[in-house]
Amino acid sequence: METFKKLQQYYMPFKKYFLMSLFFVVIVTGITVLYPIILQITIDNVVLEEQYGLIPYLAGGFILVMIIKGIANFIQQYLGDLFGVSSVYRLRDGLYTKLQRLSFTYYDNARTGDLMSRLTMDVEGFKFFLAAGLKELIRIILLIVISLSVMFYYSIPLALVTMAAMPFLAVVVYKFDKKVHPAFRAIRKSLGRLNTRIQENVSGINTVKSLSKEDFEIERFTVNNQEYREKNIKTSNIWANYFPFMELIGNICMVALLIFGGYLVIDGNLSVGKLIAFFSLVNYILGPLMQLGFIVNQFSQAKASGERLLEILEAEEDVQEKDHALIPNSIKGHVTFENVTFKYVEGDEVALKNISFDAPPGKVIGLIGATGSGKTSITQLMTRFYEPQAGNVLIDNKPSSDYNIKALRKHIGFVLQESFLFSTSIRDNIAYGNPTASIDDIIAAAKRAQAHSFIMEMPNGYETMLGERGMGLSGGQKQRIAIARAILIDPSILILDDATSAVDMETEFRIQKALNEVMKGRTTFIIAHRISSLKHADEILVLENGEIVERGTHDQLLDNAGPYQRIYDIQYQDKQAIMNTVK
Template identity: 35%
Template sequence: MQNKKHSTLGLVKRFAPYFKKYRWILTLDLFCAALTTVCEMVFPLIVRYITDMGMNNMQSLTVGLVLKVGAFYLVLRIIDTAANYYMADIGHVMGAKIETDMREDLFSHLQKLSYSFYNNTQVGQLMARITSDLFDVTEFAHHCPEEFFISGLKIVVSFFILAGVDIWLTLIIFSILPILLFCSIYYNKKMRRAFKKSRHQIGKINAQVEDSLLGIRVVKSFANEEIEEDKFNEGNHGFLEIKREQYMYMAGFQSTTRLFDGVMYIAVVVAGALFMIDGKITPSDLIAYLLYVTTLLTSIRRVVEFTEQFQKGMSGIERFFEVMDAPIEIFDAPGAVELKDVAGDIKFDHVSFTYMDDNTQVLKDIDLHVSPGQNVALVGPSGGGKTTLCNLIPRFYDATDGRVLIDDKDVRTLTMHSLRSQIGVVQQEVYLFSGSVYENIAYGRPDATKEEIITAAKQAGAHEFIMQLGDGYDTYVGERGVKLSGGQKQRISIARVFLKNPPILILDEATSALDNESERLVQRSLELLAKGRTTFTIAHRLTTIRNADIILVLTDNGIVEQGNHRDLMAKKGIYYSLYSMYSDTIAE
């Protein structure tokens, strides 16, 4: 995953298109923000008008005039209240919608990323990016344009109004703002860095907690609870240190702003008093100045308070785009066609494969033709590329060189959905989703009827044990199927493939983790599943593939032996040695 630095402006430009769907809501929100600003800016003018009239022409300050001015300002406050309600309600909902859109885009992108991405990325980090990293986007998306628009409007309007009273006093006051801006930029950079470190650390804690809790049985079996607690405490205290750094910069930022508050007030009082002594401004002008400075400082304080939220939002957006920038390596080629009416003829045409992240070559110049309906077994030492070879068929990876063809069609010219819809995979490590037995089998074909699901379970030899469970097909299997045995989980995964009914089948060491009784039951189901399908079987238990049509011995040098069980045993080569060693192990 990329971890490059992004500029604030660059992130804002990339984030801005998310407002496009809600541009009318945003426009109305900013219009309401302008209304609230106008209402606030009018008040000092009213005070100046009444004070000036009271000091210079008391006879004209009548009850009727005061009531009219009061009524006018009351109308403004009602408008201000309505505008503020819209901003607080609809504006926040807009922010929540943008957060939702981003989360959907992120999850959709994660679904498209290849195996190689997940090989090098912790799930806990991804969970942090898709959940907590985007929590602050709601506030950011709503308040960012709003707060900066209001603050900018107040500064501009205040400048022109005050300049109309006295340009020199106005320039003295506004000359302080660039210094405040410089300090703000300095502390903002520091805070941004600290917030990003904080989010990364939270991701590490999530990954560590997930790892520990999912492996809780291993932890307890080795009595290593204290080790796990120490690992967690180390990460947790690391997070605390990052928080300390974060709050140090926040304190510096807020203290600096507070100092400039006092400087601006005293500048207005001292300079204003001197100007009043010289007769350049009136007392009513000085009161207006003080009120406008108060308005300015209130606006600056709001920006200061928003700065923490701003930096949280920016760091979340930055981590969002780091994932979105992860390249989609496996995708449909332009003009990709649907794979239909599959016979199951598969060819590997001079196929080589190298893992790009570490430049490890696992397959070299593989030439292989499998006829429809043939059962091919892959055997050989670990790391020889058996699983990788099979992963090239559904395009979990793409061949570095050469071609993989199904019915004489290069798999890279086919749509991935149609390709993978025609291939069933049964793996050694069965993954069951948190839910019921019924839901897990139905995952093979979500539109299947209940009768079809029960039929698939019967074909997989799973119906009998399912009916003995507490709630039958509605039994909750627990996270990752923890409530079921290995053999039961495997038969449910086989039922899933029976339901899918694909013409091509990949069995990746589907029985190697089972006990003998479970293996016997599962093997019977697999033999029934493989009947009439082009099947690739990866096996360490060599007795399970004696009846395969073709047995391939795959090593670092490629396919070194090929034939059926009888022929390979007669050659007394590598297969003979592997089988004899396995038979001796069983005998012992």
């Protein structure tokens, strides 16, 4: 029960619904046990003793208890579902909140499909046990206890014979649980891998089709699908092996009841009505005991689901916020790195090594280097997406860890190389970071990002709805909307991570011209592969293998005849070659 104890904060606030539901479960169970008693009275008193005057009373009483049972059944079902749905609402909310708080380190190792499986299938599996399985378990226990009490009242010897089968059933159920729980956990993991395969294929369908890899993807999906099928078959085999044993023990018990009960009737120690009632009561015991297999099945699924949910809820938040973190109304944008060393995963090579630089407010810092040289890592430490292993990142001469994370990021505008747009209107996408912005401010930001003209050509202008991930727009159009989104929050620090890589040279020139106005008074970091995007920077940092190997202005670096000069020559030669080809 350790898993359920750890998750109790999500269902205990709604325990009143569960307890009220249990009250009506007791009523329903008590009325259920009345049926054999009414049957016994009918046989022994009405039929055998010919007291036919009791029939109207028995019939009326039977109808009354049926009505009461129907009402109680409805209420207990409704309250049970209310308990499960309310608990899962709180649980799903907690999971989603936790996912928002986890740093990039967690997502670097997580798979989208598996996370989706946990937030849907595993949450629903846990809900089903809370809403129905747990209540059913208590109903079974109540039914067995009440039925046994009546049986002992009728005949102690016959009741003891009936109870003889229970230890055997308990052993079978225990062994069943020991085998079925690992099997269900394996099913959940396999389903997560299957969902991941589907998610990756749908997300990358353009790549799949452009490389004609449909058959390859079908084969990979078939492998995962086959694995999921085999896990389910294995679980079914476990169930198929244990259920016959449960049924055999139950049948042996019924035969023993018939033989010994018949002997007691012949000997005059038990009435016919009580013997017949005994058969009904035994079914109320053996049936629920065999149903324990189903309950164990549900419990094992819920436990496996709960364990997978706890893996998210208990995941370490490696980017921690101090209790009394600073919440500044504004920041100047002074960024300083002091001997910063950083690696993404412990044991991997360092992404940054002893990085030091100072970016005063309003300065433009260019970052250039080969892929994997550490350019993006610098900006991700600045925004506290990750924490450095050594050194300090200072914002306005205070450690970035002193700031409230949300408050800090509100002053940083981030435009990524691959711009993500939501499946909503263009207006909402631009205003995502500043939802209270007026339409005039949104249009002004779009104009600065050179996006206004193509937006006005869309069917509904700024109210045009976009497809998933901005489908329907070109890469350059998506980047310009992302730039407008960053401009609209009026950041003190602006980070452009290869933000103009998907636009043509003419559009890049117009965006750079607009950004020159936007960057005034802001500390700006420009990550680019094109030197043309960095020429105007106040300082350019050239990175290789996580270290700064050169720094200076564009002209200074060209005079150094170092790595920057080589990059410049390569790009210039490529440009010259293209021009010669055109000629």
